[in-house]
Amino acid sequence: MHSILVSEYMDHNPHAVNSDSSVRQVVQFLLKEQISGAPVVDDTRRLIGFVSEQDCMAEVLNDAFFCDDSPSVSTVMQNAVATTSPGTSILELAQLMADSTPRNYPVVENGKLVGLISRSRILNAILENGDDCYFRH
Incomplete structure (x- = not known):
C-alpha cells in the first residue's frame, strides 16, 4: 500500500481557473462544472x-x-494552498488529510499544476488496494 502513489489516482485534467478571471466568472464556472472549488493558475499553469x-x-x-x-479572483482566493506531488504515497496523504480540512489537494510538479486529488479518490485507492484486515470486524 505504501508504494501506491498519488499519480495513480489523481485527476490528470483538473478543473482550474485563471488568475485573471473575475469572481463572477469563477462562480459561473464552479456551478457549470458542479465543483465546490478549483486551483487558481497563471498563464503557464x-x-x-x-x-x-x-x-x-x-x-x-x-x-x-x-x-x-466583479473583482479579480485574486481578491478572494486562498494564497496558502496545501499541495502534494505525484510521487507522494497515498497512505502518507491519507494520514495528512485525516487531520486537515482541505478536501482537495492540487498536485504540483516543478511549481506547475499537474493534477488534483480528492478525499474520495484517496478512499477509493485505499479500498481498491487494502488488505482484508483493514475491513474485518
Whole structure:
C-alpha cells in the first residue's frame, strides 16, 4: 500500500481557473462544472492559489447588493494552498488529510499544476488496494 502513489489516482485534467478571471466568472464556472472549488493558475499553469464557493460568497452578495463590478479572483482566493506531488504515497496523504480540512489537494510538479486529488479518490485507492484486515470486524 505504501508504494501506491498519488499519480495513480489523481485527476490528470483538473478543473482550474485563471488568475485573471473575475469572481463572477469563477462562480459561473464552479456551478457549470458542479465543483465546490478549483486551483487558481497563471498563464503557464503555475499554481498561485485555490478558490472555493465559500471564498466567493461574500463578494457575490456584495456585487448583487451594490451592483458593483466583479473583482479579480485574486481578491478572494486562498494564497496558502496545501499541495502534494505525484510521487507522494497515498497512505502518507491519507494520514495528512485525516487531520486537515482541505478536501482537495492540487498536485504540483516543478511549481506547475499537474493534477488534483480528492478525499474520495484517496478512499477509493485505499479500498481498491487494502488488505482484508483493514475491513474485518
